[in-house]
Amino acid sequence: MNAAENLVSFGTQNGIAKSVKARLIRRIARLVRQEGLDYEGWRYIAKKVRQLCRLKPAKKGRKLPNVLTAVEFRRFYQEVDRAANSEHALMLRLLFYTAVRVAELCKIEVSDVDLDACRIRINDGKGNKDRVVLFGKSFATALRAYLAAHPKNRYLFQTRLAGPFTSRRVEQIVKRYAEAACVKATPHTFRHQAITWLTRHSGMADAELQLITGHAKRETLAIYQHVALDGQLEERYQRAMREVEI
Numbered sequence: 247m248n249a250a251e252n253l254v255s256f257g258t259q260n261g262i263a264k265s266v267k268a269r270l271i272r273r274i275a276r277l278v279r280q281e282g283l284d285y286e287g288w289r290y291i292a293k294k295v296r297q298l299c300r301l302k303p304a305k306k307g308r309k310l311p312n313v314l315t316a317v318e319f320r321r322f323y324q325e326v327d328r329a330a331n332s333e334h335a336l337m338l339r340l341l342f343y344t345a346v347r348v349a350e351l352c353k354i355e356v357s358d359v360d361l362d363a364c365r366i367r368i369n370d371g372k373g374n375k376d377r378v379v380l381f382g383k384s385f386a387t388a389l390r391a392y393l394a395a396h397p398k399n400r401y402l403f404q405t406r407l408a409g410p411f412t413s414r415r416v417e418q419i420v421k422r423y424a425e426a427a428c429v430k431a432t433p434h435t436f437r438h439q440a441i442t443w444l445t446r447h448s449g450m451a452d453a454e455l456q457l458i459t460g461h462a463k464r465e466t467l468a469i470y471q472h473v474a475l476d477g478q479l480e481e482r483y484q485r486a487m488r489e490v491e492i
Contacts, residue, residue: 313439318429325426344379345440348413348433354402
């Protein structure tokens with residue numbers, strides 16, 4: 247069978263699979279209507295069918311997060327500072343210091359910020375969970391000055407119309423500085439950057455990191471251990487491998 251015939255065969259098989267699924271959907275829909283099932287009833291039935299048939303989602307491979315090199319990281323913030331926009335400078339540093347997700351950043355209100363304790367309360371984070379994140383004391387000074395200059399703010403960072411920034415807008419801001427610095431970065435890059443740095447330098451236990459980063463599973467933090475291989479470990483590895491003769 248040549249390449250063209252293979253393509254036709256695949257298309258035919260794919261079409262058959264779709265038609266079978268379409269017929270099955272129609273049959274199930276008729277049964278649901280006949281039995282008068284509501285939403286919760288259907289959820290229960292679907293769950294039990296999955297259990298009886300032992301249906302499980304395919305496991306997704308976990309990719310290592312992309313982080314900036316030390317040089318790229320500094321170059322990005324140099325571009326931010328060159329723009330002389332104090333709001334952007336604080337916002338983009340807060341992304342790193344707190345490792346918050348971009349949607350969480352946008353929802354932070356001034357009342358959530360505790361400058362004395364260097365803490366920010368994150369309400370309704372991923373999974374509708376609340377948590378507390380930290381920031382450095384030196385950053386608190388800059389943040390205090392910013393809030394003093396914006397006494398009417400409800401949101402920590404807000405638009406001229408007094409509403410919160412959107413995730414899309416923050417993504418655009420990051421993209422602007424990333425392009426100027428000739429690096430690839432999104433708001434989530436700085437979450438990865440922060441967790442990698444803490445994994446390498448803080449000495450925090452996984453459970454402690456989990457608390458401030460808002461990961462649902464402690465196992466998720468394992469990927470950062472691969473990214474945060476320190477120089478001493480790498481040197482020990484290289485030294486050991488030099489002894490291998492193959």
